[in-house]
Amino acid sequence: MSGGIEGRGPRLSRRGFVALAGASFAAQLLPERAIAALATDTPLHGISPFGELKYGPGFTHFDYASVDAPQGGTFNFSVPNWLFNQSVLTFNTLNTFVGRGDAPPRMEMCFDSLFSGALDEPGSSYGLVAESVAISADRNSFTFRLRPEARFHDGSALTAHDAAFTFALFKEDGHPSLMLPLSEMVEAVAEDDHTLRLSFSGRQSPRTIFSVAGYPILSKAYFAENSFDASQLKAPLGSGPYRVGRVVAGQSIEYERVDDYWAADLPVNRGLNHFAKLRIEFFRDRQAAFEAFKKGDIHFRQEFTSRVWATEYDFPALREGKVVKREFPGEKRPSMQAWAVNLRRPRFQDARVRRAIGLGFDFEWTNRNLFYAAYDRSNSVFEKSAFKAQGLPSPEELALLEPFRGRVPDEVFGEVFTFPVSDGAGRNRAALQEARRLLGEAGWTPRGRQLVNEKGERLTVEFLTQEEGLVRVTTPFVENLQAIGVDASIRMVDATQYQARQRDFDFDVVLMALSFDALPGRDSLTNLFHSRAADLPSSRNYPGTKDEAVDALVEAAGRADSVEELTVALRALDRVLRARGDWIPSYHAANHKAAYWDMFGFREPKPDYGFPVEALWWYDEDRARAIGRG
Numbered sequence: 001m002s003g004g005i006e007g008r009g010p011r012l013s014r015r016g017f018v019a020l021a022g023a024s025f026a027a028q029l030l031p032e033r034a035i036a037a038l039a040t041d042t043p044l045h046g047i048s049p050f051g052e053l054k055y056g057p058g059f060t061h062f063d064y065a066s067v068d069a070p071q072g073g074t075f076n077f078s079v080p081n082w083l084f085n086q087s088v089l090t091f092n093t094l095n096t097f098v099g100r101g102d103a104p105p106r107m108e109m110c111f112d113s114l115f116s117g118a119l120d121e122p123g124s125s126y127g128l129v130a131e132s133v134a135i136s137a138d139r140n141s142f143t144f145r146l147r148p149e150a151r152f153h154d155g156s157a158l159t160a161h162d163a164a165f166t167f168a169l170f171k172e173d174g175h176p177s178l179m180l181p182l183s184e185m186v187e188a189v190a191e192d193d194h195t196l197r198l199s200f201s202g203r204q205s206p207r208t209i210f211s212v213a214g215y216p217i218l219s220k221a222y223f224a225e226n227s228f229d230a231s232q233l234k235a236p237l238g239s240g241p242y243r244v245g246r247v248v249a250g251q252s253i254e255y256e257r258v259d260d261y262w263a264a265d266l267p268v269n270r271g272l273n274h275f276a277k278l279r280i281e282f283f284r285d286r287q288a289a290f291e292a293f294k295k296g297d298i299h300f301r302q303e304f305t306s307r308v309w310a311t312e313y314d315f316p317a318l319r320e321g322k323v324v325k326r327e328f329p330g331e332k333r334p335s336m337q338a339w340a341v342n343l344r345r346p347r348f349q350d351a352r353v354r355r356a357i358g359l360g361f362d363f364e365w366t367n368r369n370l371f372y373a374a375y376d377r378s379n380s381v382f383e384k385s386a387f388k389a390q391g392l393p394s395p396e397e398l399a400l401l402e403p404f405r406g407r408v409p410d411e412v413f414g415e416v417f418t419f420p421v422s423d424g425a426g427r428n429r430a431a432l433q434e435a436r437r438l439l440g441e442a443g444w445t446p447r448g449r450q451l452v453n454e455k456g457e458r459l460t461v462e463f464l465t466q467e468e469g470l471v472r473v474t475t476p477f478v479e480n481l482q483a484i485g486v487d488a489s490i491r492m493v494d495a496t497q498y499q500a501r502q503r504d505f506d507f508d509v510v511l512m513a514l515s516f517d518a519l520p521g522r523d524s525l526t527n528l529f530h531s532r533a534a535d536l537p538s539s540r541n542y543p544g545t546k547d548e549a550v551d552a553l554v555e556a557a558g559r560a561d562s563v564e565e566l567t568v569a570l571r572a573l574d575r576v577l578r579a580r581g582d583w584i585p586s587y588h589a590a591n592h593k594a595a596y597w598d599m600f601g602f603r604e605p606k607p608d609y610g611f612p613v614e615a616l617w618w619y620d621e622d623r624a625r626a627i628g629r630g
Contacts, residue, residue: 043132043145047115048124049207049519055118055126055267064120064607065271066618071257073619075600076279078289078301079105080592081515084175085230085503085538089284089466089495090250093230097216099175099538101230102499104253104280106614109273110153110238111216114144114163114196116268119607122332122518125213126268129158129239130196133213142209144196151262152219152239160190165220167198167212173228176539180532181211181523205522205558216240241273252281274618284495286469293595294323296629300596300613305469306374309593317597322627324598327591332608334385334520337378337513338583339463340542344505347459351409352442354581356435357461357509360480360488363587364424370473371587378585379418380574382516387570389416389578396568397575400556404549409579417578419585426476427483436484444485451485460487464507466498474511503538510542511586518609519566522558529577530554543582550576599624 045057061067079088082105084096093101096108115125115133127133130144150158167188170178184204189197200208222237235244241261245254255278263269281298283289290308292298294315303309317323339361341354348354363377380388392415393401401412411417422428444451444459451459461481463474474490481488493501501507517524526533531546533539553573560566577583592611601620602613624630 041134041136041143043134045132046124046126047133047135047210047213048121049210053124053126054121055124059126059267061267061270062118062120062272064603064616066274066601066603066616067271069271069274069601069618070621071274071618072276073274073621073624074277074279074299075275075614075617075619076281076297076299077614078293078298079280080302080304081105083108084177085499087495087499088280088282090282091253092233092250092496094233094235094244094247095228095230097170097174097178097218098228098230099503102496103230104282106242106255106278106280107244108216108240109242109255109278109615110235110240110244111218112150112158112239112263113214113216114146115213117214118268119610119612122609123210125210128263128266128268129163129217130213135209138202139206140200140202140204142198142213143191144198144213146194146196148194149262150239152222152237153243153258154237156219156221157193158217158219158239159193160196161193162220163196163217164188164190165223166215166218169218169223169228170215176533176536177527178215180526180536180539181208183532184208185212207519207521207558208523211521211523241269242278245277250282252279254279272615275614278614286467296322296597299599300594303593303595306371309374310372313595318595320627322598322629323595325595327593328606328611329608330384330589330591331515331610333518334382334387334516335514335588336381336383336516336583336585337511337588338381338585339509339511340583341509341581342505342507342542343544343546343582345508347453347457348508350442351579351581352438353444353459354584356438356442356484357481357486358419358581358584359428359431359435359438360484360486361419361477361584361586362422362424362426362428362431362480363419364422365426365428366473366476367587368424369426370476375587375589377419377421378588379578380585381577381583382520382570382574383585383588384590385516386567387520387574389571389574391415393572393575394568396564397572400553400569400572401549401575404552404576408547408549408576412575412579416575427480432480432484439484439486446485449485450487458487459485460508461489462508463488463490464498464501464510465490465492466495468492470511502542505537505542505544507542512540512542514540519563520557520570522554525554525557525573529573545580545582547576547580550580597629598627599629 046053085101085103086105087102091102091104093103096103112129114130116128117125129150131147132145134143146160152158171182184201186199186201219237242255243258245256247253257276293301313325341348343349367375382388420431443453471490478488528540529545529550531551533541534544534546556569600617602617
């Protein structure tokens with residue numbers, strides 16, 4: 001994930017269990033036409049939203065895989081991204097598929113899915129547990145043929161009955177990221193031990209199949225005897241390349257490579273997952289984690305604090321050449337980093353209040369004085385992509401927006417909103433004067449040094465965080481708001497409380513970062529922006545957005561029949577979201593800032609659509625010996 005929250009905030013990955021997808025604007029087809037062309041009930045070894053696959057039926061491995069790399073060694077790394085209910089600060093459950101609890105990252109590596117994606121090809125998926133899929137003529141039914149050799153870690157067969165059970169379970173009780181794409185699933189049926197049929201209502205997005213084919217498959221027998229909740233630190237029975245090893249609750253977890261992994265030589269896995277052991281240690285303090293890296297207890301980390309990157313990577317191991325500090329290219333996907341303003345609080349329901357809060361952030365001063373000029377200002381929820389709205393709306397965008405004239409802010413139909421550029425002096429007087437004016441229009445008037453409404457209630461804004469580094473970044477923002485009479489403050493809580501309050505939407509403002517699929521579809525957009533997710537605990541609709549225009553544009557993106565149509569829909573959506581101000585975009589960077597002990601091998605260049613170092617790299621015994629760690 002490129003860019004970063006200073007100090008390490010909540011960093012989410014939309015990868016799921018299919019490899020991260022990327023954009024390719026030279027593509028000819030999007031899902032509806034592509035799937036229509038494939039809907040012949042002919043078994044397919046792979047599917048692509050573009051209609052063409054890079055890898056044919058006889059491929060032996062992905063081009064970026066390293067089939068001759070040595071196996072073994074331990075990789076102890078700081079995790080740069082995570083998903084579902086996972087946390088990098090602590091953990092209290094090993095069930096990562098439910099909304100409650102804090103699970104350790106990379107539990108997904110213990111589970112296999114029907115299909116798996118490629119990191120050098122945008123959007124495609126190839127058979128893993130399923131050797132093929134056949135698509136019905138109406139594109140509402142998908143029949144997967146499962147491999148008879150598929151096994152769970154205890155040696156029991158992984159069958160279509162397990163898969164059918166899993167999809168039904170996720171639809172009812174799964175994490176919202178799993179649940180929402182299954183909302184239009186009518187049934188999941190095991191026609192026999194090796195044949196699974198997923199049927200949808202016809203109202204699903206054409207791209208839904210690309211999401212759900214990458215879901216993990218759970219053991220029906222295991223969950224017949226164990227509860228599907230976050231109540232225990234017991235690893236669910238898995239089937240993937242790794243299994244849970246040693247666990248110290250809340251402190252560390254080890255994943256051990258499965259020596260007799262049933263799918264090790266399948267094309268989607270061959271040349272990947274080289275480490276014998278993956279180890280993750282949990283630090284609630286950023287500096288403690290950095291000190292562990294400097295000592296060599298941690299082998300790899302991505303740096304998300306620009307001050308540390310600029311000033312603190314000057315320790316003995318780095319000067320001696322034992323540690324490498326470098327940048328890797330970011331992925332070709334849109335990214336979003338923004339503060340969410342909680343509309344469930346009545347005082348934030350006026351868009352002018354949200355806009356005024358956003359005007360309090362002086363990016364230019366922050367970038368120069370705190371970030372060492374490492375970032376660019378974000379204005380869009382689709383930064384680094386062609387989906388970012390620019391200038392005036394095009395005729396095609398207007399065609400989508402006109403039905404909502406009078407029900408969305410008027411500025412949606414003019415120049416797209418961008419935050420003003422300050423002189424970097426630390427007090428952007430023009431922006432703060434505009435913020436004060438907007439708050440006055442919204443009914444907040446001065447009483448002494450505070451702003452109050454007609455009931456005499458103060459305008460309070462509390463920024464919730466779990467990390468000391470974010471306090472440093474947010475403090476100047478808070479001080480600017482205080483200067484215009486807002487009772488602004490920062491509340492730092494422990495990791496467990498933070499996760500619970502975020503899950504239950506118990507905050508005023510919270511910062512979040514994530515990367516989208518290369519071609520964001522209805523399923524991922526719904527979780528963030530659609531009214532269906534606004535009241536669903538653990539969803540990513542942190543502001544609680546409920547807007548008919550936003551809903552309609554999310555649906556339009558899901559129906560897009562070409563790259564051009566998708567671009568129009570997402571640019572129109574961007575305009576509405578930026579005018580609403582539910583999300584206040586912050587900043588972004590182009591590349592991954594990474595450091596590692598020089599005892600690993602890897603292929604270059606890295607794949608364009610993902611950077612799972614733990615699956616791509618390997619332990620190099622000669623390098624390790626050369627730096628005294630062999």
